[in-house]
Amino acid sequence: MKLLRFKKDGMEKTGVVINGGMVEIHHSLIEASQSPLDDLERKEFYSLDEVRIIPPVKPSKVICVGLNYRDHAEELNMDLPEEPILFLKPPTTVIGHEDSIIYPPQSHQVDYEAELAVIIGHEARFVSQEDAFDYIAGYTALNDVTARDLQQKDGQWTRAKSFDTFCPIGPWIETEMDPSNQKISLKLNDEVKQNSNTKNMIFPAEELVEYISHIMTLNPGDVIATGTPPGVGPMQVGNVVEVSLDGIGILKNKVTP
Template identity: 40%
Template sequence: MRLVTYATDGVAAGGVLVGDRVVDLASAVAHAAREDSGPPRPLPVRAYLERRLDHVAVAAAAGALARAGEGVTLDEVRLLPPVPDPEKILCIGLNYRDHAEEAGLQLPSEPMVFAKFRNSLIGPADAIVLPNAVERVDYEAELAVVIGRRGRAIPEELALRHVAGVTVFNDVSARDMQAATSQWTMGKAVDTFGPCGPSLVTLDEAGDLGDLRLRTRVNGATVQDGTTADMVFSVARLISHLSRAMTLEPGDIIATGTPAGVGFKRTPPVLLKDGDLVEVEIDGLGTLANRVAGPAAELAGGVTAVATA
């Protein structure tokens, strides 16, 4: 199943992507439960994950509703990040062997963890807005894992049971801010610097998380082409490690690192500028395609907030 958050008339709701149609998630849940009590209230994706419902039954119900003509087409909605309101966005640094090599750094012995926040999240077609404060803005293609089941001190062998699904993530980075201190948060948690989506793909459809191909294109030219097989720490290891320190909650996002080819390490460097088109694609999961906008968009209010129902 492919879960989305979509906006119509300024209000966001959870949905199920069936082909090119979006079926309301609350309607699919009600149909799966054979409930007929009138139009249901919108159901956010995070609230759906917290209820731990049967994905197979809900997916089947969404398919039946789509075949009956229910829902809307993708061109009628604005897709937001699949989970626009996570409690935590946890990111992993230097988790690909080839990226550590291009950075001239040793492989970490323990996962390197930093954070982004909700202010960074944007949808699969929203603009990455360059703030006045930065000059060296970079892309990073990443597989993002979304937690579906609450857990603390999770054994590695049980970790994937806590995963709702995966999605595509772009860990946009302000390299000048990132390099200014030993702490990375200021360079990573910038507004709009977390494109995510287009959908949350449940594990039954996602394939082998240890063998997914990631690519980044800037203005059509491929600048990253890697595979999750090159990860230093697997998804299961990361979940187990993080849960040693904190309780992982449904909707939490874990961005698992990027392969080689980042812009500031290329010759000549490929740094993002106003008007660029950045596409991040993971086989089987979809593509993020975000334009880059200059600081004028920030000053003009180019970042639009949409209320979550």
């Protein structure tokens, strides 16, 4: 089931993607992720082109995982990490499908990073791997936009990862998907730049939920960005970037000044 948030006539609404369009529902997205489709009270049908899709969640935090693909580590000639490498993006970085990524004047190299994102459905603290999927609402696509020159200059990641618009997510949440075997790719101006599979992740989704929830409480709507495959590179103003996951769809954004 694909769940999304959208704006229609200036009002934020929740819907289910169905029959090439969407049906508005009387539930929050997190509530809907925990209910069968037949149990959802449905209202009006809209086509996708008559609404504005907005970020599927409003997270209290975005927890990101660095160097989590074996093929990416091989590309960089780096040893595999023994534990997940974590950093945070503020919620003000989050934008939605077809929103603009703003190129900050402080940077001269802004990179794309295609990622699978895990969306938390229940408050999670000290969760085991065996129970992790009970706390996951679903999955979406994410672009961990990074000011690479500032990352290298600072010697740490906060500034480089935290500019407004540096975390596109969407277009919707897929609630029924195997996160361990999904093709993930990225196109820049229709040219494939990243192409891998989530089976190459070093730490899978359930292990990340366990590890992170033993450090910090995960709230409903929080996002775990699970790392990027090989092929990371720069974007320029005017470029169009598309993150694609087979089980989810395409997250599309344009880079603007």
